[in-house]
Amino acid sequence: VKHLIPEFESWKKRYPAGFESSLVLPCLRRIQEDRGYVADEDIAALVDWLKVPRMQVESVLSYYTQFRRKPIGRWHLQACRNVTCSMRGAETLIGDIETKLGIKPGETTPDGRFTFSLVECLGSCGTAPVLMVNDTYRENMSAEKLEQLLLELAKEPGSRKPGSEPNFADQRGAAKGSAHELGSDPAERK
């Protein structure tokens, strides 16, 4: 985490003086982006640098659902199962994902490629059902689109066993570079 400290330091200038405590969430997010999860050594380094109580960092990590203390698969599929998505086919979609990947929500495939989770409302009800693949929304999902998505992700490199040292640094780039950074705005799809 040491290599990120200069970046954290640069954020301070847009915060008022005395707002060090506020940096806990942004720093943790950045650490997780870098490593894929938040390790014990990251917490120790952050506590040292920010001079906040370790308890504050731990309580934040256990409160917010997006933070992870353990590595996950290369591709994190998060299916929304809230009201609108359920009304537009999320329950079928979730079943399809379980069958295709052979895992239940909360599990990672043995080859370390896919982790599957269920989430509540991603704020994209107009294009339900929605699936989040790492950071990107895949909207208006259907059985065909899921099939296509899994084929596409299978081509992406970066298989890894759960527990091994992950490399998440290229994830965002990979998602951007692929032909399917879908959004509600067709102009951005090309």
Place this chain on the structure above:
Amino acid sequence: MPGTPLIMNFPVTGTSHLLADYLARGGYKTVEKALKTMSPGDVTKEVMAAGLLGHGGAAFPVGRKWSVIKLDDGVPHYLCCNADEGEPGTFKDRWILENAPHLLVESMAIASHALGVRNAFVYIRGEFDRPYRRLQAAIDEAYNAGYLGEKILGTDFALDIVVYRGAGSYVCGEASGLITSVEGKRGYPRNRPPRLTVRGLYQRPTVINNVETLANITGIIANGAAAFRKVGTEKSPGTQMVSISGHINKPGVYEVEYGYSWSKFLYEDCGGILGGKDLKCVIPGGISTKVLTRAEVEPTAMDNQSLAAAGSSLGSGGMIVIAEGTCMVRLLQVMLRFYHHESCGQCTPCREGMGWMHRLIDRIVAGNGRPEDIETLIRISHANDGTTICGMGDAAGYATVGILAKYRHEFEHWITHKRSLCDGRLEVAHA
């Protein structure tokens, strides 16, 4: 668009969210006008005169919230824009963040001028990746062009905007939970009083407004309160951005002038019910608002007063349309699972109550329901009302009582016959 649009009044293209396009639409002219020709008090007075209501769900008058801030109290004030859009059914703020981020930045600059703010924050939910990138790009553009930072437009006004990303918590959309989160802690809501406009972020006076609320400020200052009041109704001036989803042919974000007809909106603008089905009911403003049956909704107008008269609320404008044949028991099960999942655990009635209600509804759906379960659900709902720090427990109760009052027979049927009256369906078949 149903009525006059105030925010969605430009064509969305591949570049319409960028600074160059915004400037071509007359962007950042209004902040210049506000900084150079209006005192902070003038701006607040104009917003007050416009009668702008909060668009986050509570419809609190913005001018009244702003006027609590004392400009000469000698302490820093903060402005937080609430972009933690998490109420199921709501996705309107995302439209602004993705398509009109500069409108939000300019509005925040004007609001900061009015409120004596040096540091402002946008609290955006952690899952919003593209909206975040668009907004951050807009803010970077604004810094480079001199609309943010020190000595804005040659005046002494300075402003920094930080985009603060959440990390997955529904309760952080509640104003005081949001503030605790910006302080880098668990997003626990706080007891009021003191109001956040008195003691908010780091115990300083803080104004928290929703994205859509703030986005209206530029228009009000540019064209004046009188022009704003020409749109909408007497008591609900302006427009509401409605995000409509569910069993509807054309889901999406629509900007609706207050007072517009519900029937016209549903059947003409949104293309009617999916698969040509009949309408069963509508959740008008996010799942925390009371469900309205077809008979209640069709004759009504879309504004806060008409909705209140019908026994519900326009809330956050997150409208979920439910077609005939949908199982209301399963629907409530999904809702209660959500509330149980999102309860922050601070207050006993909500922490225990949500889990209890979730277990009861699961038991009914599993075919093990008991006749007294319906009364127990209602009793827990009432026990939550007003006994918790934030409104989440209350909201879950309203939603539950609302559905039970209107569709009690479906619950009784499942308990008696151990199966759904509507085959447990949430989806409707496409025609």
